[in-house]
Amino acid sequence: MKGALSLQVLTGILNSMIALATPFLYAAIGETFAQSAGVVNLGVDGIMLLAGFGAFFVALTTGNLWLGLLAAFLVGVAMGLVMSLISVSLKAEQGVSGIGLYMFGLGMSSLLFKVLVGTVKTIRGFPPVSIPFLSSIPFAGPILFHNSVIVYGAFLLVPLAWVVLEKTSLGLKIKAVGQNPAAADSLGISVVGVRYLAVCLGAGLAGIAGASLSISLLNLFQDNLTSGQGFIAVALVYFGGWSPFGVLAGSLLFSVVNSIQLWMQVLGVDLPASVAVMLPYVLTILALMLSSNRARQPAALNKPFDRSEN
Amino acid sequence: MSSSERSAVKAETRGPVFDWAKLVLNGALPLAGVVMALAVAGVFLALLGANPLTAYAALVAGSLGSTFGLTQTLVKATPLLLVGLGICIAFRANVINIGAEGQIILGALAGAAVPLSMPTLPGWFLIPLACAAGFAAGALWGFVPGILKARMRVNEILSTIMMNAIAQQLMNFLLQGPMMDPENVRQGTFLAQSARIPTQAWLPRLVPRTLLHAGLILAVVLAVVVYIFLWRTTVGYEIRAVGLNPQASSYAGIDVPFNVALSLTLAGGFAGLAGVVEVIGVQHRLMEGLTSGYGFTGIVAALLGGLHPLGLIPAAVFFGDLLVGADKMQRAVQVPSSLVTAILGMIVLFVSGAGIWARTWAARRLAVGRRGAEARR
Numbered sequence: 001m002k003g004a005l006s007l008q009v010l011t012g013i014l015n016s017m018i019a020l021a022t023p024f025l026y027a028a029i030g031e032t033f034a035q036s037a038g039v040v041n042l043g044v045d046g047i048m049l050l051a052g053f054g055a056f057f058v059a060l061t062t063g064n065l066w067l068g069l070l071a072a073f074l075v076g077v078a079m080g081l082v083m084s085l086i087s088v089s090l091k092a093e094q095g096v097s098g099i100g101l102y103m104f105g106l107g108m109s110s111l112l113f114k115v116l117v118g119t120v121k122t123i124r125g126f127p128p129v130s131i132p133f134l135s136s137i138p139f140a141g142p143i144l145f146h147n148s149v150i151v152y153g154a155f156l157l158v159p160l161a162w163v164v165l166e167k168t169s170l171g172l173k174i175k176a177v178g179q180n181p182a183a184a185d186s187l188g189i190s191v192v193g194v195r196y197l198a199v200c201l202g203a204g205l206a207g208i209a210g211a212s213l214s215i216s217l218l219n220l221f222q223d224n225l226t227s228g229q230g231f232i233a234v235a236l237v238y239f240g241g242w243s244p245f246g247v248l249a250g251s252l253l254f255s256v257v258n259s260i261q262l263w264m265q266v267l268g269v270d271l272p273a274s275v276a277v278m279l280p281y282v283l284t285i286l287a288l289m290l291s292s293n294r295a296r297q298p299a300a301l302n303k304p305f306d307r308s309e310n
Numbered sequence: 311m312s313s314s315e316r317s318a319v320k321a322e323t324r325g326p327v328f329d330w331a332k333l334v335l336n337g338a339l340p341l342a343g344v345v346m347a348l349a350v351a352g353v354f355l356a357l358l359g360a361n362p363l364t365a366y367a368a369l370v371a372g373s374l375g376s377t378f379g380l381t382q383t384l385v386k387a388t389p390l391l392l393v394g395l396g397i398c399i400a401f402r403a404n405v406i407n408i409g410a411e412g413q414i415i416l417g418a419l420a421g422a423a424v425p426l427s428m429p430t431l432p433g434w435f436l437i438p439l440a441c442a443a444g445f446a447a448g449a450l451w452g453f454v455p456g457i458l459k460a461r462m463r464v465n466e467i468l469s470t471i472m473m474n475a476i477a478q479q480l481m482n483f484l485l486q487g488p489m490m491d492p493e494n495v496r497q498g499t500f501l502a503q504s505a506r507i508p509t510q511a512w513l514p515r516l517v518p519r520t521l522l523h524a525g526l527i528l529a530v531v532l533a534v535v536v537y538i539f540l541w542r543t544t545v546g547y548e549i550r551a552v553g554l555n556p557q558a559s560s561y562a563g564i565d566v567p568f569n570v571a572l573s574l575t576l577a578g579g580f581a582g583l584a585g586v587v588e589v590i591g592v593q594h595r596l597m598e599g600l601t602s603g604y605g606f607t608g609i610v611a612a613l614l615g616g617l618h619p620l621g622l623i624p625a626a627v628f629f630g631d632l633l634v635g636a637d638k639m640q641r642a643v644q645v646p647s648s649l650v651t652a653i654l655g656m657i658v659l660f661v662s663g664a665g666i667w668a669r670t671w672a673a674r675r676l677a678v679g680r681r682g683a684e685a686r687r
Contacts, residue, residue, distance in 0.1 A: 042467060046655070086663035093662055095406045095467050096613065100658025103606060107651025108354070114646040115358050223648070228475060235468045274483035281475040288464045288472075 007139075009263060014143045016259035017252065018151060019217050023048070023209040023226075024251040025154040027233035029161045029244055030076075030205025035237055036165060037198035038178040038300040041083050042098025044206045045230025046105020051075040052210030053109040056221040057116060060123055068215050069150075069208065076207020079105065080200035088195045091304035102230070110223045117221065125219035126150050150208075150216035157205075161244040174198050178298035181305040191305045206230065232284060239287045241296045250287065257283055340614045340625075340661055347656035351649060365645040372638020373631045379638070381520035385592060387630030389414070389584035391529040393608030394615060394622045395536045396452075396580030401617045402540060403573035404553035409455060409470025410581040411605030412477030416451040417444035417582025419481060421589045422504055422596040423489070425511035433510035440511060441528075441586050448582015449575045451477060456574030460567035466574065474605070481598070489596060503597035513591040525587035529626075532580070536619040549573050581605065603651070607633065610654045613661050629654075 027044050034041045041047075051072040059068030079101060086097045126148035135145035165171035173194050176184035181191045209230075214221050236254065240246030261276040352362030373379045393410045400407040421444035425436045451473055458464035485502040494501050513523040540546035551559040552569040560566050588600055611629045615622035632654075636647035 082659065086659055090663040093406075096662040097659055099406075099408065099606070099609060100655045100662060102655065103610075103658060104652050104655030107648045107653070107655055110648035111354075111646050111652055112358075114648065115360070228471065231468065231471045235465075235472070238465060238468065272483050272487065274479040274486065278476050278479040281472040281479075285458070285464075285469055285472045288468060289458060289462055 009267065011139065011143060012266075013256065013259050013263050016262060017255045018143065018147060020255035020258050021251040022151050022154040022217065023212045023229055024233050024236055024254065025157060025248065026209035026212060027206045027230055028236040028240065028247045028251060029157050030202035030209070031234055031237045032161065032202070032240070032242055032244060032247055033165075033174060033198045033205075034202035035301060036178045036242055036298055037174045037195045038181065038298050038303060038305070039084075039087055039195055039199050040094045040098065040234070040302050041080070041087075041101075041199055041202060041206075042095055042231070042234060043079065043083055043101025043105065043203075044098075044209075044233050045226050045228060046102035046109075047076050047079045047203050047206040048105075048210035048213070048226045048230045049109040049224070050079065050105040050112075050210070051207030052214040052225055053113055053221050054207075055211035056123065056214040057112070059125075059215045060117070060121065065126055065215055069211050072207040072211035072215075073204045074207070076204040076210075077200045079207075080203025081196070083203060084196040084199045088192055088199065088304070091306065094302050094304075106224060109221075109225075113221055113223065120220055120222050122220045123215065126216040148216050150212045153208075154212065155248075158244045158248045165244065170197075175298070177305070178300055181300050181303075185305070185307060191307075195305075206233075209233070232280075235284050235288060238297075239284075239291050241291065242298060243296070253287075254280055254283065339664055340616065340657075343657050343660035343664060344614070344628075346660050347653050350656055351653045354652075355645065355649070360643070360645050364643050365639055365649070368639040368642040368645075369632070369635035371635075372642065373635035377517075378520055379634060381517055381522040382634045383627060383630045384526055385521045385523070385630070386633045387626040388523075388525045388529050388591070389588055389604045390608050390611050390629050391533060391622060391626035392525075392584035392587065393581045393604050394612040394626055395529075395533060395619055396577035397609050397612035398615070398617050398619055398622060399536065399540065399549065399580070400573045400577040401612065402553045403549045403569055404556070405456075405459065405570055405573050405577075406467050407452065407470055407574060407577040407581075408467050408609070409452060409473045409574075409578065409605070410584075410608050411601050411603075412470070412474035413448040413451045413578040413581035414585040414588070414601045414605055415477040415481050416578075417448040417585030418589045418596055418600050419484065419489075419585075420444045420447035420582070421586030422507060425507040425590070426489075426505060429508040433512075436508075436511040437513065437590065440590055441583060444582045444586030444589075445579040446582070448585065449579035451582070452578020453571065453575040456571035456578075459574065460571040470574075481596070485596065485598065491595070504595050506595045507590065511590055512594055513587070521592055523587075523591035525591040528583075528587070530623065532583075533619045533623055536580075540619065545569075545572070581608070584608075602633075607654060610658055613658060 027048060031041060031044055054075040055068035055072035058071040059065050083097065083101055086092045087094045128146050128148050131145040135141045165174065173184065173189050176189060177191045177194045185191050210226065213225055218225070232254065236247055236250040239250040258280045261279055264271060264276055265273055348366070355362040355365055373383050393414065396410065397407055421440045424440040424443045428436065455464070455466050455469035455473055458469055459466045482502065485504065489504045491501070491503055491505040493505065494503070513525050516522045516524060516526065540550060548559070548564045549569050549572065551562070551564055552566050556566050584604060585600070589596060593600060607629050611625040612622060614628070615625035632650050636650040639645050640647040
């Protein structure tokens with residue numbers, strides 16, 4: 001009996017881990033693109049909120065989840081354009097403009113939600129899809145191969161992002177403008193153009209991260225739905241050393257701690273909930289301290305490019 | 311820092327010739343940012359079918375239309391000013407403190423714990439002690455990310471955000487356990503709030519039958535103190551030097567890591583003080599939602615005040631006004647008060663975007679002027 005219970009709990013923990021990791025993967029992989037090009041987009045949480053609302057609202061009114069997903073991506077790209085305009089073209093302090101973008105997303109999503117929807121409603125989100133044969137593998141099958149397309153997409157994004165960053169000329173350009181924009185510029189690469197592209201792509205993925213919460217995992221929208229997950233996604237990029245697989249490891253670690261914490265509450269482990277909820281944040285600070293990957297940091301991270309200086 | 315910014319810094323330290331440029335930078339630009347943010351928000355409101363003029367009229371009438379509204383504006387401006395002072399100090403060292411929310415909570419915890427644990431002591435003793443304890447608690451919450459940045463180059467924006475979440479949970483834990491109002495527990499209501507602090511520890515009221523309290527005077531005095539600290543003391547000079555050019559400061563023998571950690575510690579202290587003032591001046595107990603987003607609004611106020619302690623005073627009053635008006639607007643014309651958060655975000659975007667542009671422009675004018683002067687010579 002006890003064995004059965006612990007297997008059930010373990011399955012539960014791993015199931016929640018996969019679900020919890022999904023928004024982090026989209027947002028943090030997206031942020032990896034932006035940061036690899038030298039731009040820290042701190043507005044991820046705001047993008048997730050506004051795009052998450054967009055996806056929810058479109059899905060609620062049209063009944064089409066794919067349209068919702070598209071809306072989220074477009075909202076993300078639009079906010080990415082704003083971020084690029086201010087941080088790349090106007091060379092603003094990226095930390096400050098990102099906070100502005102966050103507050104805009106936080107306030108605007110709440111405003112739109114209250115005016116256009118009003119009360120908390122749930123929708124039928126993306127259903128789980130079982131992959132034939134694989135999902136019938138004992139234990140691992142239901143955990144790994146019985147999820148929504150949004151979850152599969154998040155995990156497929158990791159190798160895809162790696163290929164783009166490491167094996168394509170676009171990836172090389174992104175990393176070049178992040179490492180040495182002056183050299184990239186002298187080779188005829190448009191630093192501004194590549195940075196716009198990377199930031200907008202990243203912001204679009206942050207939008208999908210928001211949609212993954214509102215139309216796939218939670219299937220609702222409410223004020224401050226993300227409660228700061230976007231900021232953790234940014235931290236995961238540092239933790240992952242600007243590599244998609246590093247980000248995957250960080251997302252899984254963070255999510256498993258969070259899911260153990262949730263299950264401890266479910267099982268009534270005698271630890272105050274608030275102390276348990278603290279754990280992932282403490283872990284993030286420790287991870288930031290211990291991440292020895294700092295040598296991999298894009299050299300021009302957080303630095304606007306000014307042609308006249310070189 | 312780019313060369314254009316560096317020359318802009320020089321421009322700021324030069325004589326009266328460029329005072330007009332300074333005026334544009336410090337006065338007109340933030341105002342333009344506010345106007346643009348209000349205009350864009352107005353467009354959004356119109357698209358949503360609300361009349362932006364009615365909404366803004368309700369906002370102004372709610373905050374400035376009555377004595378109570380006016381005093382409430384100042385009540386909200388007080389913590390914003392205190393938080394903003396800390397943000398200014400950190401920003402001057404080129405450190406971005408997003409952790410004010412958590413630091414306010416820590417300050418409020420300490421500020422409530424002192425009078426609650428010594429309910430029989432007189433007010434002249436309890437009030438200063440509560441302030442000192444709150445400052446220290448907030449400073450501790452700033453010191454941790456400060457030392458992590460100084461020694462291990464941990465990004466302070468991320469660490470302070472995590473510290474906010476930890477502080478929030480710490481307060482939840484204390485309010486649901488050790489610090490919960492015993493009366494509350496006896497009646498079985500289990501509201502997440504502490505007992506009321508003894509009345510002798512309340513800050514005196516400045517205007518009878520309003521919530522305006524002596525914390526405002528403290529905040530204004532401290533604004534002057536911070537100004538003197540940053541511009542008239544060696545430590546303040548070092549903090550600003552580190553912010554302008556850490557390499558040069560290091561060559562000049564300034565301890566850069568020390569100043570980075572110090573600036574975040576002080577920033578935390580001032581935010582902590584804001585928490586104390588909210589507890590002993592307004593709420594008179596510790597309760598959930600006490601920070602009301604002051605930590606983020608304080609950042610916007612600091613930016614709008616030109617990162618100058620004295621410029622911060624009108625900026626804090628303006629945002630206090632916006633917050634008070636927003637509540638009234640929500641009730642009067644059913645436009646959600648979250649509009650103000652969106653407006654704050656846009657102000658930050660506009661001001662941060664335009665700030666560098668204007669500085670580059672001023673630097674260019676400077677270069678042109680210098681070339682002209684050389685030609686004349």
